[in-house]
Structures are given as C-alpha cells and as structure tokens.
Amino acid sequence: MESIEKLLEKPSIFKDRRVLSPHFIPSELPYREEHIKKILRNLAVVLRGEKPRNIFIYGKTGTGKTSTIKHIIRRLEEFKQTKGMENIKMFYLNSRMMYNSRYRILTKVMKSYYPELEKSGFGLTYVYEKLVEFLEEGNHLVLTIDEIDVVKDLDDLVYTITRVNDEVEKGSLSVVGISNKLSFKQNLDPRSRSSLFEEELVFPPYNASQLKKILMQRVEQGFVKGVVSEGAISLIAAITAQENGDARYALKLLLKAGEEGEEEGRVEEKHVKKAIESVEHDLAEEAIKTLPINQQILLYSIAKMTLANKKMTTLTNDGNYFFSGDVYKYYTKVCKELEKKPKSSRWYREYINELENLGLISSIFTGKGIRGHTRLIKLGISPEGVIKSIEKRLKRE
Numbered sequence: 001m002e003s004i005e006k007l008l009e010k011p012s013i014f015k016d017r018r019v020l021s022p023h024f025i026p027s028e029l030p031y032r033e034e035h036i037k038k039i040l041r042n043l044a045v046v047l048r049g050e051k052p053r054n055i056f057i058y059g060k061t062g063t064g065k066t067s068t069i070k071h072i073i074r075r076l077e078e079f080k081q082t083k084g085m086e087n088i089k090m091f092y093l094n095s096r097m098m099y100n101s102r103y104r105i106l107t108k109v110m111k112s113y114y115p116e117l118e119k120s121g122f123g124l125t126y127v128y129e130k131l132v133e134f135l136e137e138g139n140h141l142v143l144t145i146d147e148i149d150v151v152k153d154l155d156d157l158v159y160t161i162t163r164v165n166d167e168v169e170k171g172s173l174s175v176v177g178i179s180n181k182l183s184f185k186q187n188l189d190p191r192s193r194s195s196l197f198e199e200e201l202v203f204p205p206y207n208a209s210q211l212k213k214i215l216m217q218r219v220e221q222g223f224v225k226g227v228v229s230e231g232a233i234s235l236i237a238a239i240t241a242q243e244n245g246d247a248r249y250a251l252k253l254l255l256k257a258g259e260e261g262e263e264e265g266r267v268e269e270k271h272v273k274k275a276i277e278s279v280e281h282d283l284a285e286e287a288i289k290t291l292p293i294n295q296q297i298l299l300y301s302i303a304k305m306t307l308a309n310k311k312m313t314t315l316t317n318d319g320n321y322f323f324s325g326d327v328y329k330y331y332t333k334v335c336k337e338l339e340k341k342p343k344s345s346r347w348y349r350e351y352i353n354e355l356e357n358l359g360l361i362s363s364i365f366t367g368k369g370i371r372g373h374t375r376l377i378k379l380g381i382s383p384e385g386v387i388k389s390i391e392k393r394l395k396r397e
C-alpha cells in the first residue's frame with residue numbers, strides 16, 4: 001500500500017478541476033461565435049436606450065444555450081459598468097428552479113430591485129405596478145428565462161410583458177427565452193407566439209470534430225500538459241457525436257476519464273471506456289431511482305433476458321430485441337419469484353411506454369413477424385448495471 005506521503009507527493013494530472021465542472025463558463029465558446037454576434041447585435045440596442053426584440057433560443061440539450069447567454073450577459077454587464085449605464089439591467093433566471101409561473105417570475109425579478117418585496121404576500125397587481133414604476137424610471141430590463149417551456153401560464157406572462165411595454169413611456173422589458181423543447185410552442189396563443197419568437201435562433205448539436213475542439217480547450221486549461229492522449233479525446237468526441245452531440249455529456253466523460261486515469265498519471269482510451277461505463281451507470285441509477293417497484297421489476301426482467309441472450313450461442317441477429325409477449329411472460333415469472341403480484345397486461349403496455357420515454361428501453365413495431373403485428377423490445381442501457389442497481393434495491397425492500 002502506498003503511504004499517504006507518497007500519495008501527496010504524486011503530482012495530480014489536473015491543473016484546474018474547476019474548468020471541468022458543469023457550471024464553468026469558458027471565456028471562449030467555439031462554434032457559437034455567430035450566435036453570440038447575432039444575439040449581441042440584437043441586445044446591444046438597449047445600450048442606446050432602445051427596446052431589443054424578444055429572442056427565442058432553441059437547441060437540444062448540451063448545445064451551449066445557457067453558456068452562451070451567460071457569456072453574453074457577462075460581456076454586456078462589463079461594458080455597461082465601464083460606461084456607468086446603471087439603467088440597463090440584465091436578469092437571468094431558470095424556470096425549472098421554482099420560477100415556473102408569471103407571478104413567481106415577476107416577483108423574483110422585482111424583489112431584486114425592490115428589497116421591500118422580500119416580505120411575502122404581495123399580489124400580482126402590486127408586483128405589476130412595481131414593474132411599471134421601475135420601467136418608468138427609465139430602466140431597460142433584459143430578462144432571460146431559461147427552460148421557459150416549464151412556465152405554466154406562459155401566455156399570461158407574454159401578455160403582461162407586451163402590455164407593460166405598451167403602458168410605459170420610458171424604459172422597456174425584453175425577453176430572451178431558452179428551451180430544449182419545441183412542443184410547448186404549439187400550445188401557445190398565436191399572439192404570444194409571434195411576440196415571444198420575434199427573433200429565433202437554433203443551436204445545432206455539435207459534431208465530432210467540433211466536440212474535439214471544445215474538449216481540447218478544456219484539456220488545455222484543466223489538465224497538466226501532455227497527460228491526456230489525443231486518442232482519448234477523439235474517442236470521447238466520436239462517442240458523444242454518435243449519441244447526440246451533447247457537450248455536457250462529453251465534458252462529463254472527460255472529467256470521469258481523468259479520475260479513472262489519475263492513478264496512472266495519464267488519460268487514455270481505456271480510461272474513457274471505463275468512464276463511459278460509470279457515467280452510463282450513474283445515468284441509469286438516476287432514472288431507475290424514480291421508478292415504481294413494479295416498473296423496476298419489469299426493467300430488471302428485460303435486463304435478465306438480455307444477459308441470458310448474450311450468453312446464448314444460438315442465432316440471434318435481432319440485436320437483443322424481444323417479443324413483447326415474451327417479456328410480459330418473463331416479467332410475471334420474476335414477479336412470482338419475488339412474491340409480488342404482477343400488473344395486468346394493460347398496465348404492462350403503459351409501463352413499457354414510460355420506460356421507452358425515459359430512454360431505458362427502445363421498441364419497434366413489426367408487421368412481418370411470425371406472430372403477426374407485434375412489438376419488439378430492447379434494453380437501452382447495459383444489463384449488468386440495471387441488474388446490479390435493482391437487485392440492491394430489491395434487497396433493501
């Protein structure tokens with residue numbers, strides 16, 4: 001065993017771990033320069049005392065939306081500080097963090113300018129009056145609402161924003177809305193839609209070479225020179241691009257791979273492979289944790305079938321797809337072994353749909369099978385991880 005002294009002597013392969021954290025905002029955002037320019041050009045008119053157009057930013061998860069807007073806010077803040085433009089206000093909030101209604105959003109914003117509102121119990125009308133007063137003082141507010149799709153009464157919010165701009169003589173309120181979903185747009189009133197989407201920007205997912213550059217930037221800042229092999233970076237980039245181009249996932253893999261390789265003093269492809277397993281396992285754990293017990297047993301059954309199938313030497317060219325009926329049969333068997341009452345087949349179909357929505361399984365419908373029109377089910381994550389995680393839970397029961 002290594003002595004503690006020895007351990008401490010060993011130089012870490014990390015130079016600055018902070019830059020690998022998901023909260024770190026890099027000063028350069030490669031492949032977002034054009035987006036930044038567009039947004040800045042639109043928002044910068046506020047510095048002349050004009051109202052910027054509302055912007056809506058859409059892009060899949062991990063495409064740099066939040067980082068980009070925070071980067072922009074930082075730059076505008078710096079600029080206005082040097083010019084002493086106190087009446088320009090940049091406010092960022094994430095709706096998922098409790099601010100999921102018009103009232104909560106407006107109160108949150110106004111509280112930061114009128115501390116007396118901290119005492120709770122003010123109604124919407126009062127908060128609205130404060131907003132009018134605030135703008136009438138000549139303030140121009142740019143409000144960023146991240147994950148705006150979770151706002152329950154978005155039509156009302158957009159209506160209020162439009163109305164307040166009409167009502168005030170001085171000042172203005174503009175919105176930057178951000179979301180990784182688009183479905184909510186359909187449910188919006190056409191009027192609020194056109195108001196919220198005055199400017200629209202799409203952030204595309206990153207491809208492998210883009211991810212490589214993003215990773216290289218972090219490797220340079222976060223690791224000691226030369227400890228991370230190019231092969232490791234390429235592998236992370238390739239795997240991530242193949243999955244969904246989510247830079248957050250790539251950075252998670254990089255950090256994990258760094259931890260895996262720390263002991264050996266370098267990060268290579270084998271450490272990336274270990275990191276993938278461990279990250280996948282964490283993600284599965286997260287998802288499984290929230291499932292009701294019967295659904296866990298169902299997932300467990302599919303994992304068991306997948307594992308058994310792997311070991312079989314018979315012809316299985318279906319990539320581990322199972323007939324839905326077979327899965328149900330196996331599930332009821334597992335329930336009996338565990339002395340649990342299996343759910344009816346109607347519930348079973350519902351469960352399968354939910355598991356698919358969570359990405360834990362995937363399924364296809366086929367009309368060509370020997371049994372006619374049928375559903376084929378396949379596990380979406382590693383069976384070993386699922387079995388380990390659920391067995392642990394079942395034992396605790």
Ligand SMILES: Nc1ncnc2c1ncn2[C@@H]1O[C@H](COP(=O)(O)OP(=O)(O)OP(=O)(O)O)[C@@H](O)[C@H]1O
Nearest residue numbers: 022029030061062063064065066067180214247248
């Ligand atoms: N162009 C880029 N250059 C460097 N790092 C980036 C870039 N784009 C994204 N990242 C990094 O990837 C991670 C995810 O980015 P971010 O949080 O901005 O994504 P998002 O689009 O807001 O995702 P979500 O929809 O899930 O909220 C962050 O750690 C961020 O620093």
Ligand SMILES: [Mg+2]
Nearest residue numbers: 065066067146
């Ligand atoms: Mg985000």
